[in-house]
Amino acid sequence: MLYRTEEKNFFRHIFQQNITPFQITKNLRSFPVLRSRYFLIAIIVIISSVNLKAQDIIQSKTYPQNYYRYPLDLPPSTAGSFGELRPSHFHSGLDFKTNQRIGYPVHAIFDGYISRLRIQFGGFGKALYITHPNGYTSVYGHISAFTPQVAKYIRDYQYKNQVFEADIPVPRGLFQVCKDDVVAISGNEGASAGPHLHFEIRDTLTEETINPQLFGLTIPDNIPPAITSIGIYHLNGNPFSEKTPREFLSVTGAAGKYRLANPQVLNLSGNTGFAIGVTDMNSSSMNRNGIYSLELKLDGITVYTFSVERFAFDQTHAINAYIDYPAFLSTRRWMQKCFILPGNRISLFPQSINRGIIPFNDDAEHEVEYIVKDVAGNTSSLILKVKSNTTAGNVPAPPTGQLFKYDKKNEFVNDKIKVTVMPGNLYDDLDFIYSTQPMKAGGYSAVHRIHNKFTPLHDGYEIWIKPDVSLGRYADKAVIVNAATGSIGGNYEGGYVKATARTFGDYYIKIDSVPPVIKPLNITNGSNLPAARAVNFRMSDNMSGIKSFRGKIDGKWVLMEWAYKTKILSYTFNNDIAPGKHTFELVVSDSKNNVTTFTADFNR
Numbered sequence: 001m002l003y004r005t006e007e008k009n010f011f012r013h014i015f016q017q018n019i020t021p022f023q024i025t026k027n028l029r030s031f032p033v034l035r036s037r038y039f040l041i042a043i044i045v046i047i048s049s050v051n052l053k054a055q056d057i058i059q060s061k062t063y064p065q066n067y068y069r070y071p072l073d074l075p076p077s078t079a080g081s082f083g084e085l086r087p088s089h090f091h092s093g094l095d096f097k098t099n100q101r102i103g104y105p106v107h108a109i110f111d112g113y114i115s116r117l118r119i120q121f122g123g124f125g126k127a128l129y130i131t132h133p134n135g136y137t138s139v140y141g142h143i144s145a146f147t148p149q150v151a152k153y154i155r156d157y158q159y160k161n162q163v164f165e166a167d168i169p170v171p172r173g174l175f176q177v178c179k180d181d182v183v184a185i186s187g188n189e190g191a192s193a194g195p196h197l198h199f200e201i202r203d204t205l206t207e208e209t210i211n212p213q214l215f216g217l218t219i220p221d222n223i224p225p226a227i228t229s230i231g232i233y234h235l236n237g238n239p240f241s242e243k244t245p246r247e248f249l250s251v252t253g254a255a256g257k258y259r260l261a262n263p264q265v266l267n268l269s270g271n272t273g274f275a276i277g278v279t280d281m282n283s284s285s286m287n288r289n290g291i292y293s294l295e296l297k298l299d300g301i302t303v304y305t306f307s308v309e310r311f312a313f314d315q316t317h318a319i320n321a322y323i324d325y326p327a328f329l330s331t332r333r334w335m336q337k338c339f340i341l342p343g344n345r346i347s348l349f350p351q352s353i354n355r356g357i358i359p360f361n362d363d364a365e366h367e368v369e370y371i372v373k374d375v376a377g378n379t380s381s382l383i384l385k386v387k388s389n390t391t392a393g394n395v396p397a398p399p400t401g402q403l404f405k406y407d408k409k410n411e412f413v414n415d416k417i418k419v420t421v422m423p424g425n426l427y428d429d430l431d432f433i434y435s436t437q438p439m440k441a442g443g444y445s446a447v448h449r450i451h452n453k454f455t456p457l458h459d460g461y462e463i464w465i466k467p468d469v470s471l472g473r474y475a476d477k478a479v480i481v482n483a484a485t486g487s488i489g490g491n492y493e494g495g496y497v498k499a500t501a502r503t504f505g506d507y508y509i510k511i512d513s514v515p516p517v518i519k520p521l522n523i524t525n526g527s528n529l530p531a532a533r534a535v536n537f538r539m540s541d542n543m544s545g546i547k548s549f550r551g552k553i554d555g556k557w558v559l560m561e562w563a564y565k566t567k568i569l570s571y572t573f574n575n576d577i578a579p580g581k582h583t584f585e586l587v588v589s590d591s592k593n594n595v596t597t598f599t600a601d602f603n604r
């Protein structure tokens with residue numbers, strides 16, 4: 001009977017956790033009766049799967065090897081790794097270093113066709129997508145130039161649609177490429193902190209982004225991850241929040257072997273979560289990158305794994321549920337939690353027991369082990385000795401506000417405000433706290449303290465605020481502002497100003513009736529510009545932000561490009577303006593439709 005039950009549980013465990021054959025023996029440890037019978041079978045399965053897994057890293061799928069080349073001719077070196085922790089997102093690709101300069105040829109990594117072209121103010125700046133015949137799409141971001149044919153295709157699209165930012169689907173067959181073809185020039189465009197090539201490999205069908213190093217595009221690396229600290233969270237049956245009692249302990253060690261700086265047996269009781277502070281370097285650069293995988297074991301049994309194999313873009317905000325977000329906001333400390341919040345649906349947790357939360361409820365001694373790997377398989381580990389304690393713990397605190405359930409629609413309503421949080425937007429249940437603060441100068445409502453900024457949210461939620469002061473003729477200029485970060489936009493609707501917010505915090509109504517400011521840099525009325533390369537402007541807005549800009553010469557729309565780093569808006573002369581007298585017009589609008597127009601005659 002015991003045998004049958006255990007067999008059933010074991011297979012349920014294996015299938016639920018999506019465990020690969022390689023991991024079966026590890027899991028057999030928790031099923032002692034089965035172990036003897038299945039040990040031989042497991043060994044055979046392992047031997048047959050070894051060839052698929054040259055590196056002992058956690059991986060659910062295998063990827064084509066020896067098809068793709070590196071996109072640059074430079075020795076491969078990375079300034080950023082796949083899945084690396086970034087503010088509000090996991091890094092979606094590899095950042096290849098380019099010797100701190102732009103201008104290196106970027107090669108197609110394999111045969112295929114250009115399937116998408118993108119021009120953004122921020123983000124990748126300029127990006128190129130190549131779809132390959134074997135089910136994957138490669139992406140090249142922050143590039144400085146395309147091939148002349150592709151550049152003309154983009155420009156024609158921009159003129160036809162009268163837009164600067166463009167996301168252009170390209171039909172198959174228009175731009176075929178072969179492996180090795182130069183498809184672009186490396187750059188530093190968009191929201192890039194320095195010259196490099198941002199490179200991705202995506203699953204063409206699902207658009208999930210996949211770790212490029214799993215395709216054999218490896219980076220020389222024999223340096224194991226560096227563990228800097230660990231975190232212990234006394235959850236005790238409560239949702240995780242900024243109030244969760246926590247301790248951070250410093251760590252010492254090197255070359256893969258780490259221990260607590262102050263060696264001790266930890267006395268723990270009740271539901272406990274663990275976290276780790278860890279970075280990784282490779283042999284080719286001095287940059288601190290992210291790790292590949294994290295495993296937590298209790299007495300030799302895996303209770304939690306994390307691995308940056310692949311993820312969907314609409315899940316990337318879940319990084320704020322993965323890290324200790326309150327600690328990050330208060331002290332910029334990146335603690336990677338080894339327990340999973342119930343509403344965190346990102347696919348980076350191949351297996352876990354009880355979401356990684358360990359209930360210490362006996363009087364025994366236990367061993368908690370962290371195992372951290374980089375994508376090359378270099379491993380670091382740390383063992384904690386724990387004395388479990390039955391005397392306390394697991395008494396949930398009663399909510400002091402309104403209980404929000406992470407998997408339900410939640411509403412907070414009073415006569416001045418409505419807040420609606422949809423299912424899936426919270427990662428854990430929340431003791432939602434609301435209060436009112438005095439009105440601020442220039443405000444049209446009291447300040448509504450909507451919980452606090454420490455709760456991570458997956459998506460925007462709705463706020464409706466009733467004005468406390470008549471909006472009069474300014475109803476269509478009303479916005480909601482976050483007291484710390486500024487306008488989140490909004491519309492007046494049925495007696496409320498309504499907007500979508502991405503964080504909790506202090507919110508109130510303001511009026512934006514001030515138009516944007518245009519500052520011409522090299523043109524005034526009557527300017528002589530016979531040899532000017534471009535006409536340049538700066539523009540700014542006080543509150544709701546710039547929504548659109550339109551440049552015209554002699555009444556005809558012209559392409560104006562807005563550079564993210566310099567914030568300069570420019571029209572570049574392109575042999576299409578004949579010598580003589582012309583009129584330049586620039587119209588800039590903010591999000592509340594306040595408009596500024598600049599006009600100047602100039603001679604070319």
Ligand SMILES: [Zn+2]
Nearest residue numbers: 080094095198
């Ligand atoms: Zn990048």
